[in-house]
Amino acid sequence: MVMGLFFNELASLRSSLETMGHEVRNMLEEAVKALVSGDGERAKKVIESDRAINNLENAIVDKAINLIATNQPVAGDLRFLASSLRLATELERVGDLGSNLGRRTLGLKELENQGAATNPFPEKLSHMAERTMAMLDLTLKAFDDRNPVLAEEVLNMDDEIDELNRIIKATVLEAVYEDGHKVAWGLEIINTAAHLERLGDHATNLAEETIYMARGKNVRHHHIHIL
Amino acid sequence: MVEQVIIEAKDVSFFYGQFQALRNINLEIMSKEVTAFIGPSGCGKSTFLKLLNRMNDFVVGARLAGDILIYGSSVYGREADPVDIRRRVGMVFQRPNPFPKSIYDNICYGPRLVGVRKPADLDIVVEKALRAAALWDEVKDLLGKSAFELSGGQQQRVCIARALALEPDILLMDEPTSALDPIATAKVEEWIKSAGMSIVIVTHNMQQAARISDRTAFFYMGELVEFGPTLELFTSPKEVRTENYITGRFG
Numbered sequence: 001m002v003m004g005l006f007f008n009e010l011a012s013l014r015s016s017l018e019t020m021g022h023e024v025r026n027m028l029e030e031a032v033k034a035l036v037s038g039d040g041e042r043a044k045k046v047i048e049s050d051r052a053i054n055n056l057e058n059a060i061v062d063k064a065i066n067l068i069a070t071n072q073p074v075a076g077d078l079r080f081l082a083s084s085l086r087l088a089t090e091l092e093r094v095g096d097l098g099s100n101l102g103r104r105t106l107g108l109k110e111l112e113n114q115g116a117a118t119n120p121f122p123e124k125l126s127h128m129a130e131r132t133m134a135m136l137d138l139t140l141k142a143f144d145d146r147n148p149v150l151a152e153e154v155l156n157m158d159d160e161i162d163e164l165n166r167i168i169k170a171t172v173l174e175a176v177y178e179d180g181h182k183v184a185w186g187l188e189i190i191n192t193a194a195h196l197e198r199l200g201d202h203a204t205n206l207a208e209e210t211i212y213m214a215r216g217k218n219v220r221h222h223h224i225h226i227l
Numbered sequence: 228m229v230e231q232v233i234i235e236a237k238d239v240s241f242f243y244g245q246f247q248a249l250r251n252i253n254l255e256i257m258s259k260e261v262t263a264f265i266g267p268s269g270c271g272k273s274t275f276l277k278l279l280n281r282m283n284d285f286v287v288g289a290r291l292a293g294d295i296l297i298y299g300s301s302v303y304g305r306e307a308d309p310v311d312i313r314r315r316v317g318m319v320f321q322r323p324n325p326f327p328k329s330i331y332d333n334i335c336y337g338p339r340l341v342g343v344r345k346p347a348d349l350d351i352v353v354e355k356a357l358r359a360a361a362l363w364d365e366v367k368d369l370l371g372k373s374a375f376e377l378s379g380g381q382q383q384r385v386c387i388a389r390a391l392a393l394e395p396d397i398l399l400m401d402e403p404t405s406a407l408d409p410i411a412t413a414k415v416e417e418w419i420k421s422a423g424m425s426i427v428i429v430t431h432n433m434q435q436a437a438r439i440s441d442r443t444a445f446f447y448m449g450e451l452v453e454f455g456p457t458l459e460l461f462t463s464p465k466e467v468r469t470e471n472y473i474t475g476r477f478g
Contacts, residue, residue, distance in 0.1 A: 003475040072434055074461045075470045216463025 020056040021140045024091045031101040032129045043105035053095035060088040083209040097195045104192040117181035128164040132196045135203040148214040154207035161200035168193040233258040239293035248274045250449045261426045263440035270446040280316035281309045317390030321402040323382035325374035333374050337393040360388035361418045380411020400428040437461045445469045
């Protein structure tokens with residue numbers, strides 16, 4: 001391929017990734033809104049929208065593989081293409097978690113309809129959802145701006161999410177010990193928190209890719225020790 | 228074997244008349260490694276390669292500053308003997324250039340010049356050199372035939388064998404596959420990669436440098452811009468000029 005065309009293709013791949021990032025982000029925002037407000041219809045739409053995200057992943061992966069095969073990229077171009085394969089996969093998993101949050105919303109709704117024993121929606125869980133959204137926003141901004149310093153901030157946010165997950169789990173367990181009828185409710189809440197915690201992990205992985213692309217330094221799995 | 232510095236360039240500058248082709252080059256080439264020189268045309272990489280075995284000695288108006296050491300002794304010092312240096316530092320060129328002689332006589336040419344005469348000794352030299360150049364199995368029954376009857380890739384390996392027959396410490400290769408087809412190129416690359424000897428190769432083909440070399444030096448406008456492990460240079464170059472060149476953004 002002529003170099004100018006190759007650079008255009010790289011730019012178009014980057015813009016596809018940005019689009020996918022923002023589609024996934026909007027999906028998550030809807031999922032969180034549905035969850036906190038207990039809106040079943042909204043949750044169903046979120047679950048349906050996952051298919052479009054999966055298609056975006058396939059398109060990005062195909063394009064990146066084609067560019068690698070036909071252009072033998074090196075240096076920054078190679079790092080970008082290798083990262084784009086991982087970024088698309090990470091974003092697709094974030095989409096899956098959005099869809100899972102939709103299912104948890106429907107599960108909680110179902111319990112409510114059945115008149116099962118529940119507690120009010122935990123405030124800490126709303127807070128955790130807000131914080132994971134903030135983390136996702138920051139990691140996408142770091143990618144869009146190619147800013148590894150911003151990406152490092154994302155890595156530092158994950159501990160807070162993990163801590164919220166621990167607190168929520170302990171609170172729910174306490175409620176379930178007190179009243180065994182709340183087990184089904186407790187499971188939905190604990191799973192919801194677990195989805196959000198995983199979301200934090202994926203936001204971290206996305207941030208690590210931004211650092212790799214910008215600096216050529218692989219910080220996956222050991223960023224805590226080198227930062 | 229422990230790696231050691233085999234070639235050391237100390238502040239080397241080179242001039243063709245008023246034109247400065249190389250600017251203060253400092254680098255160390257390690258033994259038993261393949262070192263690739265890359266860079267756009269006119270960047271000085273071939274000029275530098277040729278300095279390593281004094282191939283520029285007869286260029287009119289040329290002038291060298293600085294020094295090049297091989298195993299610690301100066302290539303350009305008073306004691307240095309160009310004939311001995313060229314025996315220790317062999318060279319293979321862009322186009323296969325076998326002599327208009329049989330395969331056997333091509334390989335024996337150097338050894339005969341340095342006094343190997345006995346047919347039995349020459350037989351051993353020929354077989355050893357052709358085996359080392361990964362050509363023996365293909366030509367062992369054709370040794371009396373003219374080297375011109377071989378394919379381009381085989382001719383280039385005859386030239387490699389001819390250089391190896393003198394058992395050089397280092398082999399210089401100036402774009403050794405640029406006149407070869409992809410299959411012949413693959414054969415020569417395979418040989419370079421598996422030879423286990425000290426090789427310095429100039430190539431215009433960056434993918435070739437990435438495939439076969441341990442270290443890569445990037446030259447630009449007579450300067451050595453970056454020199455380092457090939458994997459690092461092709462994944463995370465330190466210099467912007469290197470990144471721009473290897474990704475095709477200039478040059």
